[in-house]
Amino acid sequence: MAAAPTPTLVLLPEWGAGHLMSMLESCKRVLLRGGRAFSITLLVMRPPTAQATSQVEEHVRREAVSGLDIRFHRLPAVDPPADAAGVEDFIARYIQLHAPHVRDAVAGMSCPVAALVLDLFAAPMVDVARGLGVPSYVFMSSTGAMLALMLHLPVLHRVVTVGFDELDGEVHVPGLPPVPPECLPCPVVDKKSPNYTWFLRLGDSFMDATGIIANTADGLEPGPLAAVADGRAVPGRPAPPVYPVGPVLSHGSSASKKDSSSEPPHQCVAWLDAQPPASVVFLCFGSMGWFEPAQVVEITAALERCGHRFLWVLRGPPSSKSGAGAPDGSEHPTDANLEELLPEGFLRRTEGKGLVWPTWAPQKEILAHPAVGGFVTHSGWNSVLESLWHGIPMAPWPLYAEQHLNAFELVADMGVAVPLKVDRKRDNFVEAAELERAVRCLMGEEGRKAREKAAEMRDVCRKAVEKGGSSDAALQRLSEALHDGAVPPTI
Template identity: 35%
Template structure:
């Protein structure tokens, strides 16, 4: 169902009712998760505002949430949306990994997607198809529909892309489990990744999600190019390697950071922001585990006591714990399942009321990170959150949960030096020490704060006209010439 801002109609896709050429149109497949939708939508908006293109975001029935519908309805007229019909996944085992669910849903949607692309070819000047990281099987639909150019949009970083591109050969050369590797995994240009920190869906080779990731690694090579939501300064090693042409590998274009541009300031009063307005500059650590993360009860308790022990001001988005499920239980639904305050240590909220604010389920993250009072971010290291933190110059305390987050935490803390990682034990004293260090430490904390300020500047420069990211995207758009369809 379209959001009401449909793509321009034209006769055979060559012109509009006035006879003028139609704008180039791009179809984009969004696999489930707001973390996939938001950067792709920002790419679509950028293509419209800077390059005069229109776009259709194609979404899956499994994620037709109220949040997603509201987001799609807020997009400019140049960006429309269509939902694929539901597919039956009832034959998959209960508890199937998210990566498996997304990959299966995409593969089973290829016939319906082919029909949508054929329709778009008739009604628009469809110049390209873009799939995101779990949607590589949709290249089959684009090929069947005769779409001239097929791109992969990779919403996470160059380290993870390098790993997935190497997976078919690693599948053969690494005999046991990644978590049991005696030495860190070393890939061209990348920070060495200890085995237990390697991408979570690769940690059990008997799980179908592992086989899917190997499959995607091979399928990515069918793309004409790979667009990556990252930038050179945060990952200089793999950026240098991937910029060099390689046989059988698509060209790679870092075009980030693409983050949600609208801070939501028109949404009216917000208790979080009103509270931040009363705090000193750079004095508050923001604590949030993204739209899908939740902690086990014991870690939630230690975090509360660690924040209290740190003596720092804090704003904490809290959800009920994940003991009865996985740490990614909220992936499809960000709302807390139960009253999260019932799981906090007795008296915690009352004891910390002068320095802390605890809010259930959600806070306007962009507005919080952009606020002058925010001086640190305790984050799960989801890549969208990382990029938002860097764009607004907020140093990080890394507390990864799932997906590629542990790998991101290694890259941020051991590689570029933009974060301090909480030790695995997650004890309150160590949590307090990490928080204090990133907020006011004169050693490693000072270095992290300086590095983040440097990366903030590099990110802004790359996105300006003539900057590295803007130039990379313009190079891709430059291949969309009249009549290629």
């Protein structure tokens, strides 16, 4: 008798690396789990920019030679919406235009489908899965706090009758301390915005999924995850089961490459090798983080005055070739021209105490280095998880998307960060005196509690993914649910 065909997990990620790779890594854990045979089929949308397309294709090439049972199905191209009113509006609408092609791809599978796993921006396609008779899971690449807010947003929409930017008071999100309106995610602040309308719809769609896979851990965000599980996020309507399987990171990949080759360490790592333990503050702002010249001047003044050793990844503004003005908001920075951006004499005055790096830097390797004692970060969730994995306290400097809520949670709920006052009305501008204060606090005695909490969270992260840990147990439950639910699509 022929063996039954292997069920496949069909993945529909958004094209950004923080979405695509965390979803794929999570589902690879399911694939690799002993006793549960799955394959992965990645549905590849053509990104709306050439640079994003190149990055996706690089991910595809790398995974194609991984030796794992991962297949790639390229969806037909669609014309992007020309009248999108904002980044989130564009992304959600562009993805939704692929719905007929997703339906055809899943319906045409020659093996049982364990589930359709959807990016959070693709959540409305739970209807596609339902129509085909297959389970659907939303992958939450952001925080449990953001999940609680998205599920609770329809309730807040009814209760709060003015725009959140007009609210006199705090916003109550189940499982979190009261949230100041200025700490809400960018797409949520203005109720009149199409971006806000999409987030209302996305939160509703989450509730119709078979389950939610979250890149977090019970011990990292007990409050928000408990609020979702016990029904406080959406009173009167039970939420789908949530599977916190994180932190999902490619642990140790850089170290293994370094050990298996004769290549010298990256220049940033070599510079850190010469610094005392926990003496360096690391400043890095993600794949899309860059600053105008006036902000660069403030940062240089702060770093000179505080006197701490620093490693600063400074990127230049996007060029038209790199995606400036991209409809999906992916304005990728260019390599910085340090002579143009930095004040005259700054590099000479800080020689030996600081390194300004003008291009991509190996963030995971840097955060793992014993010389690093603090991290000034845009508070993107992947960067936060990397920092917590290594027990590094933070000073969050949010720039876009949900990062303001992440920053609030890091300071007010987790206690792993020191506050940094960011002026949202001035494009998240930070004065030199404020950054100086935050760095002194982060690296000095005032930051001791944040350092202790970050060390605790390092242990929480590592225990969660160990055999028998909370995330390992969630992965086991997810694997069983997927295996039991695998069915041939029905047309």
